Amino acid sequence: MQDKITKLFKAIADPTRRDIFHALVIASSTLSISQISNQFEMTRQGITKHIKTLEEAGLVSLESKGRERFCNVHTQPLQEVNKWLKFYEQFWGDSMQDLGNYLDSKNS
Amino acid sequence: MQDKITKLFKAIADPTRRDIFHALVIASSTLSISQISNQFEMTRQGITKHIKTLEEAGLVSLESKGRERFCNVHTQPLQEVNKWLKFYEQFWGDSMQDLGNYLDSKNS
DNA sequence: AAAATACGCAACCAAAAAGTTGCTTATTCG
DNA sequence: CGAATAAGCAACTTTTTGGTTGCGTATTTT
Structure with a gap:
């Protein structure tokens, strides 16, 4: 598709994604998809898409626990x-x- | 439209625009639209569009001299x-x- | 003056991105 | 078990983006 650095730049170019990323960084614990999407106007599915592009940029990784999926944030x-x-x-x-x-x- | 910082992030999210920007920074003199577009596969009009978004992000400014338009680059x-x-x-x-x-x- | 150059602008097109709705599945709670 | 919760997936719509072609205009060059 496109190179790593471009994916990264594009991931943080979207204001909603920057907000999600920021929420994850300052959260005192990892957050689930629902916990995140509750903080936004957007539908859960919309948020999921954003999280996916953050994931592809390496900025978050996902971990399933039971019926929930928790987001680990990576600033590196x-x-x-x-x-x-x-x-x-x-x-x-x-x-x-x-x-x-x-x-x-x-x-x- | 959208806030300043988002415009900036979006401007540099495109690889072609990063290339144009880089070319302008390392050039020993200011470059005209044609001089820039000659360095790329793309049409001049395509390049012009990219330069416009760089301009809206504050990364370049344009100066007309005769029939040419020269690009001043701003890293600030x-x-x-x-x-x-x-x-x-x-x-x-x-x-x-x-x-x-x-x-x-x-x-x- | 004619030809060539440098460019703007508008219309158009295709692909990607942003976001939605609808439905299914898996897990947990009462 | 049945209801509620958490979430995935696919299809679809709308908007944005990246890029083109075509044409007009101003400025040089010869």
Whole structure:
């Protein structure tokens, strides 16, 4: 389909998914599908779809317990986004000047 | 339409747009629409569309000179993404343990 | 002035994404 | 056991996205 990093970027590009992800991170325990969807206007099935794309991005994993499914959240994949950002970080401030610095350091 | 940060996330979620953005950042001078689209398989009009969404995310701005339009690139908006990431950075490593630390620091 | 270049804009198209409804299955509770 | 709960799956609709073609216009170039 598409590469890992794009899946990751797309997963967090949706506001609902960012909200779900955030809810999972700050929750004091793992949450079930229903527990999550109760926090949103959307139908459970809609939430399930979002969770699936979060899962495919590696940001959550699912664990069945009885009739319920609990979501484990994983923040580690975000390090890839951070890595991507890192490169451009050197250009914050005045782009052109910093670009000069970057090129100089490459040539030395 | 949608909030600023979502526009930004969506802008960088597309691989072609990330490529355009990257090309602009590492270019030694500003590039025109044609100069950019020559580097891609896609039609000029397709590229123009992508540039427009980059523009709406604040990542580029356009400047007309004669019959050409040059793209100025801006990395600063990415700081917003970095800010978003920062919060989750404390959970990298072992999520649950770090979450404990986070909650503890809130209560002290 | 004619030809070529750089571009915008609108219409269109296909595929993907976002979200819904309806139905089935499995588990738990009384 | 029967009712209620948790959830999966498939089909379907709507909207968004990614990309194209076609055409008009302004600016250069020759």
